[in-house]
Amino acid sequence: MAHHAAALIDIVQITRIPGFNPGPMTGAGNNTYLLSGREPVLLDAATGEAGHLSALAQALGTDGLAQVLVTHAHPDHADGSEPIAARWPDAAFRKMPWPERDRAHAVAWAPIADDELIPAGDGAVRAVHTPGHAPDHLCFFDEAGGTLFSADLVVPGSTVVIPASRGGSLSQYLASLRRVQALAPARMLPAHGGPIDDPQAVLRSYLEHRQRREDQIVAALRAGTRRPEAIVDRLYDGLPAALTAMARESVAAHLIKLREEGRARSDGGEWELA
Template sequence: MTVPLATSYTGGSVHAYLLHGRVPTLIDAPPGGASFVAALQASLSAAGDGPLAQVIVTHAHHDHIGGSAALHAAFPAVVFRKRAPLPDAPPEWTAIDGEPMLTAGDAQLWALHTPGHAVDHTCLFDVHSGVLFGGDLAINGSTVSIPADSGGGLRQYLRSLRAVLELQPRLLLPAHGEPITQPASLLRGYLSHRMAREQQVLECLAAGLDTADRLVERLYAALAADLQGAARQTVLAHLLKLEEDGRIERTGESWHLRSA
């Protein structure tokens, strides 16, 4: 099920996945309003399911959680699950602790903690079929932003990519864009891209480009204006990782290579 979004960063839409069966489950709760709820009810009815029983949210960004209140109003008995931190606002949330197996539809999904894009990011892996519900871990045809100012972390993201690679998923179903039929190739490409970008950041710093804004101007000169903010967050995530690695240091808004 797909909900249009007023942004080009996500390809203009977000996918929510409905799993039919014993425990009718929706993965992610996009802000689709009454039309989305109606489509969901129609799909449940056509499949002969009972009412929606469970919503599992991959992370708390608005395009993934913004429809929770509308879903709760339509399905009062539904159980809402996500990894901590839990929202303060209704509906009531049940925390995903650790990396449990969750029944969803007729499947057993392994809830893997995959931080990086968000501190609470969770992927859901069907070990039997090899299908991974990837949230915002990966996007077909694009890279993923790392929002450093709101809990994103590049080191964590790289670790999450490697952890998912070890699972050898057959198919990755992302929250944005087309299904990823060769997950290993894409994820390895992500790792290579991030390492290359890190080297570019170091080269820019050596050339005297000492702020995140100046780095964005150099590294993302051709990027659309409405994507510049996301690019800046990812550049900042690179800078913070390099600072943690002891390779650079900062004074105010300026970043410099660390003296030997």
């Protein structure tokens, strides 16, 4: 079914292939996307669950797998690389380099550059470097169809973790949200959760949410709250213990952004407005 007249127009045929890896960090599990056609391309490798591999094999049918494009090195997106390489040895594996993380996977990574146009299905996707959640984070934009494969840039109904101590940057994340706003995708297909049919509204609410959070943190500093743990207590009253670590990362990400902007300073774990 891949080689018919539709190949003449730049249609990217998309099949969602679930990762079969539900859990506290992945929600219902990861979405991966197969772009079928002349150049069968899988976006993200998930975790190598047997269910993912068999669903991928079924979706490919008699087609080979040409490329696997990994959006970032987090385990739920990259750990499936080796099992997929074992089953489809001719597939190329590509991502934006994050060398200390990429080494964990015994596949021959080929680098993707920002803005690169990559043949996929019967069309192409453009790599859009969108760091913040992770330094190597890529979205892939099917410009002809208006679909942005948004990976972990947004999570419908939730917020995105900015792991300040492990390669996350709130300043970069906000710039990435604005970059995608300017691309004006018609819809976004995230790595967690369902399709997003109103990207501009979601992107705007994400930016507003972070601005509100920043305002609260500035207010806490102005009120003399100096330690990040105390700011977490003040902002996230009654937070379940399991989520405290994430809240701490989020507050740290905001404080670092304020320091980068010259609006706050830190000394021995205590923070104040500059």
